[in-house]
Amino acid sequence: MRMMIILPFIGIIERETTMNVQKKISLKDRYRILTRGLDWETSYQPMGKVFPDVGFEGIKIRNWDDFNDPFRLTMDAYWRFQAEKERKLYAVLDSFSQNNGQTAITDGRYVNTLKLFLTGISPDEYMAHRGFAHVGRQIPNAGLRISAQMQALDELRHAQTQIHTIGQYNKHFSGLHSFRRMHDRVWYLSVPKSFFDDAVTAGPFEYMVAIGFSFEYVLTNLLFVPFMSGAAYNGDMATVTFGFSAQSDEARHMTLGLEAIKFILEQHEDNVPIVQHWIDKWFWRGYRVLTLVAMMMDFMLPRRIMSWKDAWDIYFNDAGGALFGDLARYGITLPKYVDVPAKEVNRLSTEAWSIFYQYTHAAAFHTWLPTDQEMDWLSASYGPDWDRLYRPRFLHWRQMEKEGHRYYNNALPQLCQVCQIPMAFTEPDDPTRVAFRDTVYRGERYHFCSDGCKNIFDHEPEKYVQAWLPVHQIFQGNCGGASLDQVLDWYGIEKGVDNMDYAGSPDERTWKEWEAMRGRVAG
Amino acid sequence: MSNVSITLHNNDEARGLIAAIQKDNPNSVSHVYPGMVKIDCPDRIVIFRESVELEIGRSWTVNEIHLSLISLAGNVDEDDDYFAIHWNH
Ligand SMILES: [Fe+2]
Numbered sequence: 172m173r174m175m176i177i178l179p180f181i182g183i184i185e186r187e188t189t190m191n192v193q194k195k196i197s198l199k200d201r202y203r204i205l206t207r208g209l210d211w212e213t214s215y216q217p218m219g220k221v222f223p224d225v226g227f228e229g230i231k232i233r234n235w236d237d238f239n240d241p242f243r244l245t246m247d248a249y250w251r252f253q254a255e256k257e258r259k260l261y262a263v264l265d266s267f268s269q270n271n272g273q274t275a276i277t278d279g280r281y282v283n284t285l286k287l288f289l290t291g292i293s294p295d296e297y298m299a300h301r302g303f304a305h306v307g308r309q310i311p312n313a314g315l316r317i318s319a320q321m322q323a324l325d326e327l328r329h330a331q332t333q334i335h336t337i338g339q340y341n342k343h344f345s346g347l348h349s350f351r352r353m354h355d356r357v358w359y360l361s362v363p364k365s366f367f368d369d370a371v372t373a374g375p376f377e378y379m380v381a382i383g384f385s386f387e388y389v390l391t392n393l394l395f396v397p398f399m400s401g402a403a404y405n406g407d408m409a410t411v412t413f414g415f416s417a418q419s420d421e422a423r424h425m426t427l428g429l430e431a432i433k434f435i436l437e438q439h440e441d442n443v444p445i446v447q448h449w450i451d452k453w454f455w456r457g458y459r460v461l462t463l464v465a466m467m468m469d470f471m472l473p474r475r476i477m478s479w480k481d482a483w484d485i486y487f488n489d490a491g492g493a494l495f496g497d498l499a500r501y502g503i504t505l506p507k508y509v510d511v512p513a514k515e516v517n518r519l520s521t522e523a524w525s526i527f528y529q530y531t532h533a534a535a536f537h538t539w540l541p542t543d544q545e546m547d548w549l550s551a552s553y554g555p556d557w558d559r560l561y562r563p564r565f566l567h568w569r570q571m572e573k574e575g576h577r578y579y580n581n582a583l584p585q586l587c588q589v590c591q592i593p594m595a596f597t598e599p600d601d602p603t604r605v606a607f608r609d610t611v612y613r614g615e616r617y618h619f620c621s622d623g624c625k626n627i628f629d630h631e632p633e634k635y636v637q638a639w640l641p642v643h644q645i646f647q648g649n650c651g652g653a654s655l656d657q658v659l660d661w662y663g664i665e666k667g668v669d670n671m672d673y674a675g676s677p678d679e680r681t682w683k684e685w686e687a688m689r690g691r692v693a694g
Numbered sequence: 695m696s697n698v699s700i701t702l703h704n705n706d707e708a709r710g711l712i713a714a715i716q717k718d719n720p721n722s723v724s725h726v727y728p729g730m731v732k733i734d735c736p737d738r739i740v741i742f743r744e745s746v747e748l749e750i751g752r753s754w755t756v757n758e759i760h761l762s763l764i765s766l767a768g769n770v771d772e773d774d775d776y777f778a779i780h781w782n783h
């Protein structure tokens with residue numbers, strides 16, 4: 172028989188079909204039944220009291236019923252698919268552990284990327300769960316609420332599966348034992364932590380734009396693809412598998428983020444400038460957090476997949492261009508300061524790794540200097556300026572190590588009030604000068620790493636003066652004491668085990684024993 | 695003209711789906727990465743339930759795409775008989 176299919180934006184298509192056409196409730200009808208009439212106008216309490224958070228951000232909604240999740244996933248299908256994904260993932264994890272998969276990685280140094288992931292990212296998966304639970308509770312539309320609820324459950328699953336997967340490495344390597352405590356306390360982990368704290372303390376609309384759109388749609392590929400491809404290239408099958416399992420929820424999250432932002436923009440023109448500021452803000456916040464990913468890609472993976480620069484080109488410049496072209500009809504433009512990442516691209520990872528090298532005694536993972544071969548790769552990726560500006564620095568530090576004076580920075584750095592990264596970034600147009608910006612607010616001076624961070628502060632100073640800055644907290648005596656030892660104890664960092672260089676670490680010893688064992692078996 | 699794109703697992707479950715997409719979207723270009731396949735196509739990609747069913751030899755609901763999906767770029771439109779991704783430029 173012939174069948175007529177009507178496709179929006181495409182028209183009517185006639186196709187020959189061999190299938191039996193059965194009468195059943197269509198996908199669209201099932202979704203309509205699921206999401207319509209689930210809400211009612213409350214009468215015992217005014218609606219404003221039942222949904223208190225939905226009004227204070229200034230977003231105007233004319234008709235809540237205009238929101239539709241195009242995936243139209245019903246709860247029964249959701250549970251069935253998620254259960255299937257879990258079954259597949261845990262089968263792989265079980266065989267990884269049974270076959271001692273951790274011995275098959277390229278090099279012991281690789282595990283440090285997992286330490287960064289578990290302490291920096293996994294607790295934020297949990298925070299994403301809380302954020303979407305909040306959105307689901309506060310938004311008076313059943314369709315958006317169901318999608319937000321599904322995403323809240325997904326994010327909880329991501330946190331759990333990451334903890335389970337990396338737990339296998341915790342049996343053999345250092346720095347993975349107290350990830351939650353470290354996330355809440357350690358200086359550099361305040362960078363991703365404050366990012367999510369900022370998002371979950373925003374209203375439900377800003378959270379949707381911050382995490383649902385800016386993070387999930389615009390930046391998530393830059394976080395997950397490098398970590399997961401890095402895992403694949405370095406023999407870590409367990410991490411690849413949890414990564415793909417989490418990513419399979421991602422298409423739904425991206426779609427929710429895009430549909431939510433379109434919905435907000437279509438409801439009222441007054442929403443446009445508010446949303447544009449959120450896009451500017453969360454693009455910059457997210458980009459600063461990705462500094463840790465840039466460093467992981469360019470310095471920490473024993474086998475490199477691609478440079479940070481390549482990743483930025485593929486996943487931001489190419490994919491982002493089409494997306495913002497789509498949003499242009501609402502009057503939305505590319506985020507403010509979008510030109511700065513391109514100016515910083517050749518040095519971002521080097522500036523970040525240099526911080527960690529100097530503060531290795533206070534880090535929960537190991538550091539090392541790039542080898543000659545790795546420096547050649549960096550100069551091939553980043554051009555002659557890299558050789559001129561940065562190779563001499565690493566060669567100098569190498570010389571100091573040789574002479575028995577490995578360089579440690581014992582001064583506590585000034586932190587940016589917004590992104591909380593030590594003030595080590597240089598001027599967008601001059602890589603030889605450190606960038607400083609400041610604002611005086613109520614008689615106090617606040618410092619920023621960039622125009623992007625200063626712009627965020629200046630819009631909401633009341634929020635960012637409350638930032639929990641790790642260095643300030645140490646000086647105020649809130650981090651276990653005045654000495655480094657006391658602060659490390661308070662962080663949960665085991666001295667001489669979790670911190671310092673990879674060379675001479677217990678991790679290196681473990682790895683060398685495994686290598687020797689392999690040698691004996693092969694010999 | 696911008697590309698829309700869909701990224702799928704490169705595994706047995708997704709094999710028929712990938713083949714159906716490639717047949718129904720002759721302008722698409724497929725890139726194979728470790729563990730996944732990214733299919734780009736100018737303006738839109740359409741996946742017909744029927745085409746997938748012919749590939750895998752069993753009935754298939756469009757929802758099942760969630761088991762194979764990794765990432766996508768574009769606006770989604772899903773119904774009983776098709777799954778489409780497009781830009782609104
Ligand atoms: Fe997640």
Ligand SMILES: [Fe+2]
Nearest residue numbers: 587590620624
């Ligand atoms: Fe900053």
